[in-house]
Amino acid sequence: MTTTSVGTNFETILQKLGIGEGWVKKGGSWFITTDTANARPAAHIMVAHDARLATISSFEREDGEVLMDYHWSLYGTLVTIEIPTKDKQINSITDIFPGADWVEREIHDYWLVEFPDRVDTKRLVTREGTPQGMFCKGGAQ
Amino acid sequence: MSYRIPIGPYHPGLEEPYKLDLICEGETVKDAEMTIGFNFRGIEFLARQRNYTQIIALVERVCGICSNIHTLSYCQAVEQCTEYVVPERALYIRTIMAELERLHSHVLWAGVAAKLIGFKTMFMGCFALREKIMDCLELISGNRVNYSMNNIGGVNRDIADPLSVLKIVEQLEEEVKTVVVPVFTTDKTIASRCAGVGVITKAQAKAIGLVGPFARASGIPEDIRKAQPYAAYDRFQFNVPVLESGDTFARVVVRALELLESCSILRQALTTMPPGPFKGPARPKIPAGMMGFSRVEAPRGEVFYMVRSSATGKDIPDRVKIRTPTFVNMPGVRYALAGNELADSPLIQASCDPCYSCTDR
Numbered sequence: 001m002t003t004t005s006v007g008t009n010f011e012t013i014l015q016k017l018g019i020g021e022g023w024v025k026k027g028g029s030w031f032i033t034t035d036t037a038n039a040r041p042a043a044h045i046m047v048a049h050d051a052r053l054a055t056i057s058s059f060e061r062e063d064g065e066v067l068m069d070y071h072w073s074l075y076g077t078l079v080t081i082e083i084p085t086k087d088k089q090i091n092s093i094t095d096i097f098p099g100a101d102w103v104e105r106e107i108h109d110y111w112l113v114e115f116p117d118r119v120d121t122k123r124l125v126t127r128e129g130t131p132q133g134m135f136c137k138g139g140a141q
Numbered sequence: 142m143s144y145r146i147p148i149g150p151y152h153p154g155l156e157e158p159y160k161l162d163l164i165c166e167g168e169t170v171k172d173a174e175m176t177i178g179f180n181f182r183g184i185e186f187l188a189r190q191r192n193y194t195q196i197i198a199l200v201e202r203v204c205g206i207c208s209n210i211h212t213l214s215y216c217q218a219v220e221q222c223t224e225y226v227v228p229e230r231a232l233y234i235r236t237i238m239a240e241l242e243r244l245h246s247h248v249l250w251a252g253v254a255a256k257l258i259g260f261k262t263m264f265m266g267c268f269a270l271r272e273k274i275m276d277c278l279e280l281i282s283g284n285r286v287n288y289s290m291n292n293i294g295g296v297n298r299d300i301a302d303p304l305s306v307l308k309i310v311e312q313l314e315e316e317v318k319t320v321v322v323p324v325f326t327t328d329k330t331i332a333s334r335c336a337g338v339g340v341i342t343k344a345q346a347k348a349i350g351l352v353g354p355f356a357r358a359s360g361i362p363e364d365i366r367k368a369q370p371y372a373a374y375d376r377f378q379f380n381v382p383v384l385e386s387g388d389t390f391a392r393v394v395v396r397a398l399e400l401l402e403s404c405s406i407l408r409q410a411l412t413t414m415p416p417g418p419f420k421g422p423a424r425p426k427i428p429a430g431m432m433g434f435s436r437v438e439a440p441r442g443e444v445f446y447m448v449r450s451s452a453t454g455k456d457i458p459d460r461v462k463i464r465t466p467t468f469v470n471m472p473g474v475r476y477a478l479a480g481n482e483l484a485d486s487p488l489i490q491a492s493c494d495p496c497y498s499c500t501d502r
Binding site: 026027028029031050052053054055057058059069071073075076077078080097098099101102103110123124125126127134135 | 177178181183185186217218221222347348349350351352363365367368369431432433434435436443445447449459460462464468469472501502
């Protein structure tokens with residue numbers, strides 16, 4: 001049996017990740033915004049550093065694009081990478097981190113975000129026959 | 142030749158409403174497909190129509206077992222949007238409630254596991270013990286299920302006489318030490334029923350992103366109480382039990398040992414509670430355009446909340462995101478089932494300690 005011990009110089013780690021400049025501490029998480037519309041490079045780096053995807057939270061902007069906040073637990077500390085969709089599409093990261101499967105399906109249910117390279121596109125929490133996109137500004141479709 | 146056994150969504154063999162399709166060859170499970178959403182209530186959607194205080198009552202209904210942890214996590218996320226400093230006494234009360242809830246949840250799970258193992262006497266023993274924990278929660282909060290303890294910036298009720306609660310905790314600890322832990326860690330029937338069953342390797346657990354005791358039984362040492370301490374956890378000495386074998390027995394043992402650690406935290410908290418205020422502001426003011434994140438270690442693992450305060454300064458947040466532990470743990474059951482006997486599938490599912498009220502929200 002072992003016990004947990006987490007202690008790191010976190011700012012140094014973030015700089016070494018190579019995800020970009022501009023990390024800020026926001027609301028209890030290290031936070032960075034990018035406009036790449038591609039979550040995959042950051043996901044590769046995070047997984048290479050043994051990070052765990054806590055979840056992806058999402059929020060619709062005024063222009064209809066969805067802000068995707070990828071929340072990673074990196075050495076026990078919360079790190080958020082915010083990436084907006086482009087034409088309401090963003091690449092899936094399930095092949096990099098299989099644990100992203102359900103949350104991507106849920107985001108499609110709620111916001112109608114498309115993950116073009118996903119194999120499994122089944123609904124998660126809403127039932128067949130009920131409208132999807134309940135969180136979208138125009139309501140469910 | 143493989144065949145498919147559909148189970149659920151409402152079936153006497155499943156304690157929770159979800160649908161499981163087992164793909165079997167002979168008596169061996171080769172794969173499993175899960176369908177969820179039968180308890181979907183749209184709580185995140187409803188949160189966009191309630192003010193910050195009303196949402197506390199809403200998120201308390203996410204789960205009937207760990208209701209307190211949801212209000213705690215939500216309040217912490219809102220507090221991250223503000224400059225409120227939670228009083229020290231309130232932090233201790235939050236910790237005590239969270240640990241009593243963990244005891245209650247783990248003992249409930251132990252009872253369910255005992256029933257599935259076929260150990261009915263232990264099932265009844267665990268549920269009798271759970272009643273005592275619920276009595277203790279009622280003594281503090283006035284409620285046995287939804288405790289209404291947390292508020293933005295503090296707690297609603299004091300623990301006026303911590304030493305009377307301590308007496309109950311010491312009695313509980315005695316039962317845990319002399320009955321629950323020895324039975325679940327050393328009994329041969331339990332070991333023979335659980336050892337080597339439903340194994341999830343450390344590599345699989347990492348890939349799926351498992352959390353809580355389910356992950357710690359597969360060698361992943363993360364516990365949010367240690368990694369990012371909240372409430373008053375950084376004031377107390379406690380261990381995080383971690384086992385490497387990744388089987389059902391490891392999950393049983395990890396939870397049993399966590400019961401002892403919870404009792405230890407409770408004893409420390411109840412004997413060192415500082416005096417002082419405990420309430421938050423009567424009408425909390427949340428600044429516009431802020432984001433707050435909160436993670437807490439619920440009995441089943443990490444609960445995650447994200448709150449985006451209103452961009453226009455309204456009293457209703459723009460977004461509340463809830464991620465519960467079963468949402469990330471349940472996909473792991475597919476890996477745990479593969480290659481195991483069909484007859485073991487109920488126990489393997491239960492070893493994840495699933496909660497579909499949480500998962501579906």
